[in-house]
Amino acid sequence: MRIDYSVDYPVRLQASFEVEGFTVLLGQSGEGKTTLLRAIAGLLPAQGEPFGGLLPQHRAVGYLPQGYALFPHLRAWENVAFALPRGPQRRAQALELLARVRLVDVADHYPTALSGGQQQRVALARALARKPQLLLLDEPSSALDAATRDEVMAELISEMHEFGLPALAVSHDPHLAALADRVAVMSGRRIVQHGSPDEVLSRPGSAAVARLLGHRNLFAARVAGHETDAGITLLQWEAANGITLRLPQQSELAAGQLVQWMIAPTAVRLPSLKPDLHRSDNPVTGRVESRLNLGVHFQVALRCGTERLWLAAPSNLVRHHGLETGCEVTVDLRSDGLLCWPHLG
Amino acid sequence: MSALVDVQAADGLPRARSPALVGALTLLLIAGPFISLAFATHWSTFHFAPGDMGSIGVSLGYSLIALVLIIALGTPLAWWLARQSFPGKWMLEALILLALLTPPLAMGILLTTLYGPYGPVGGLVTDAGVELTNSAPAFVLAQFYGALPYYVVAARAAFEGVPRELEHIALTLGKSPWQTFWLVSMPLARLGLAAGIALAWVRALGEFGIVLILAYYPQGIPVKLWVNLQDIGLSAVYPLLWVFFLVAMPLPLILGLASRRQGLF
Numbered sequence: 190m191r192i193d194y195s196v197d198y199p200v201r202l203q204a205s206f207e208v209e210g211f212t213v214l215l216g217q218s219g220e221g222k223t224t225l226l227r228a229i230a231g232l233l234p235a236q237g238e239p240f241g242g243l244l245p246q247h248r249a250v251g252y253l254p255q256g257y258a259l260f261p262h263l264r265a266w267e268n269v270a271f272a273l274p275r276g277p278q279r280r281a282q283a284l285e286l287l288a289r290v291r292l293v294d295v296a297d298h299y300p301t302a303l304s305g306g307q308q309q310r311v312a313l314a315r316a317l318a319r320k321p322q323l324l325l326l327d328e329p330s331s332a333l334d335a336a337t338r339d340e341v342m343a344e345l346i347s348e349m350h351e352f353g354l355p356a357l358a359v360s361h362d363p364h365l366a367a368l369a370d371r372v373a374v375m376s377g378r379r380i381v382q383h384g385s386p387d388e389v390l391s392r393p394g395s396a397a398v399a400r401l402l403g404h405r406n407l408f409a410a411r412v413a414g415h416e417t418d419a420g421i422t423l424l425q426w427e428a429a430n431g432i433t434l435r436l437p438q439q440s441e442l443a444a445g446q447l448v449q450w451m452i453a454p455t456a457v458r459l460p461s462l463k464p465d466l467h468r469s470d471n472p473v474t475g476r477v478e479s480r481l482n483l484g485v486h487f488q489v490a491l492r493c494g495t496e497r498l499w500l501a502a503p504s505n506l507v508r509h510h511g512l513e514t515g516c517e518v519t520v521d522l523r524s525d526g527l528l529c530w531p532h533l534g
Numbered sequence: 535m536s537a538l539v540d541v542q543a544a545d546g547l548p549r550a551r552s553p554a555l556v557g558a559l560t561l562l563l564i565a566g567p568f569i570s571l572a573f574a575t576h577w578s579t580f581h582f583a584p585g586d587m588g589s590i591g592v593s594l595g596y597s598l599i600a601l602v603l604i605i606a607l608g609t610p611l612a613w614w615l616a617r618q619s620f621p622g623k624w625m626l627e628a629l630i631l632l633a634l635l636t637p638p639l640a641m642g643i644l645l646t647t648l649y650g651p652y653g654p655v656g657g658l659v660t661d662a663g664v665e666l667t668n669s670a671p672a673f674v675l676a677q678f679y680g681a682l683p684y685y686v687v688a689a690r691a692a693f694e695g696v697p698r699e700l701e702h703i704a705l706t707l708g709k710s711p712w713q714t715f716w717l718v719s720m721p722l723a724r725l726g727l728a729a730g731i732a733l734a735w736v737r738a739l740g741e742f743g744i745v746l747i748l749a750y751y752p753q754g755i756p757v758k759l760w761v762n763l764q765d766i767g768l769s770a771v772y773p774l775l776w777v778f779f780l781v782a783m784p785l786p787l788i789l790g791l792a793s794r795r796q797g798l799f
Contacts, residue, residue: 251706
């Protein structure tokens with residue numbers, strides 16, 4: 190489903206993108222993400238499609254606001270039955286919807302007696318009762334415990350897949366984007382990038398998008414020149430003792446231009462266990478500043494000049510190299526993992 | 535002061551004694567008049583003065599009519615003030631405060647000026663055969679003016695306490711604004727509305743100043759108490775006073791206790 194909306198008030202924004210399956214619209218606070226959802230639901234004046242010009246009660250959307258907004262004076266099943274027509278089948282239909290989100294056993298509970306995840310699923314069942322063509326979710330992962338968040342969200346997403354409904358979730362949480370079928374990124378109150386999570390997460394279209402996606406290895410450098418024959422562009426990383434980095438040629442960058450570049454921590458390679466299988470692209474030497482043990486792999490922070498470079502590597506490799514705090518190591522920044530954009534501002 | 539904070543509460547924090555002592559004294563001051571009434575009443579010769587029963591009927595019947603009018607006219611106004619914002623709204627708010635703060639005696643005089651036989655409205659309706667002084671309509675009118683501002687202020691606060699988001703969600707679930715009002719706003723505001731109704735009931739039933747000037751007749755309980763006090767003496771008013779408490783208090787006490795028990799969800 191194609192979303193194409195523009196809003197003038199309370200913030201001016203324009204958004205045009207495709208919603209397929211579970212789509213996450215990522216953006217920082219203040220980008221107007223909630224405003225966009227409310228506009229699509231018809232709760233504030235806006236122009237756009239779908240549903241353009243209809244009153245909110247005539248729009249076939251299921252809106253799950255942040256905090257879920259269950260009616261506190263109604264039991265779980267009555268909340269779900271709210272949108273159902275009156276009749277003898279009402280309770281049975283509501284229970285059927287609650288069964289689809291596996292909550293029949295709390296049907297007679299009031300919302301205050303439900304956990305955050307349960308409230309969210311009751312809100313989902315209530316929205317489904319309205320037979321929507323599109324689900325709108327505002328920060329669906331924000332009110333959940335960090336420990337259970339991924340599990341609850343994965344469950345919610347698989348439920349939405351079962352129902353076969355397109356869903357648009359707005360969030361500032363890159364974790365949620367990783368679980369989505371499609372990601373759109375909002376910056377400067379418009380859509381700056383959209384695509385599959387893999388595409389967007391691995392190749393952010395700008396430094397702002399990279400920052401929004403939670404990438405840590407984001408640095409400034411200066412274009413040193415191009416080696417057209419070899420098809421490479423050279424960057425001078427001044428903050429790290431002026432070392433030169435080589436990346437696939439980006440002809441649009443002029444020599445001397447200030448750029449921002451990034452590399453995923455997984456593309457920062459420790460020397461291989463079998464030496465010299467391939468040559469180094471960009472050897473960089475740094476001192477180990479800290480190590481985070483994440484079980485099967487480590488995240489290691491290297492001090493390179495005034496910057497801190499993160500690498501992620503399997504535990505056995507980290508142990509093999511004896512990476513203790515304070516020791517020096519030379520890593521390789523893979524050329525094809527380097528991304529680079531003109532420095533803005 | 536240390537001697538006053540040595541009692542440990544159940545949660546382990548020191549519990550100050552001085553507020554409890556002052557609180558007990560204040561409660562005693564509040565209870566004093568009611569206790570003295572119980573002792574002052576001559577229970578063995580308990581009897582009503584002539585006309586007391588009639589005044590009970592007048593008070594109950596007309597207060598009920600006034601209450602219905604207050605709810606019917608005050609609720610839309612309270613909703614409008616709670617949900618709409620427009621330039622100059624503060625003037626409407628000030629007007630309601632003015633009505634609330636005007637002393638009853640002054641309000642009685644204002645109403646007589648407007649609705650009295652020589653007033654602009656009073657003159658018109660007198661021509662149509664309706665007396666708006668010393669009549670049943672005048673009595674209801676006096677109670678209406680006395681209690682309406684209290685109800686509007688309480689009901690407005692009750693509606694303002696209903697989250698807009700829940701009303702919006704009801705719209706997205708396919709309900710019309712009217713259905714949303716009845717299914718969401720009213721149930722969620724019900725405790726505050728109940729408090730407003732209780733307050734309006736007590737104000738209407740106990741209204742003396744406005745009634746005295748606009749509708750001395752028919753005599754309701756407050757005016758009859760005053761007349762008994764003047765004609766017979768203090769001991770003659772106690773039986774009617776007991777009845778006053780009996781008829782005035784059950785509704786607000788039940789509504790008040792119910793809202794305390796339930797909390798606001």
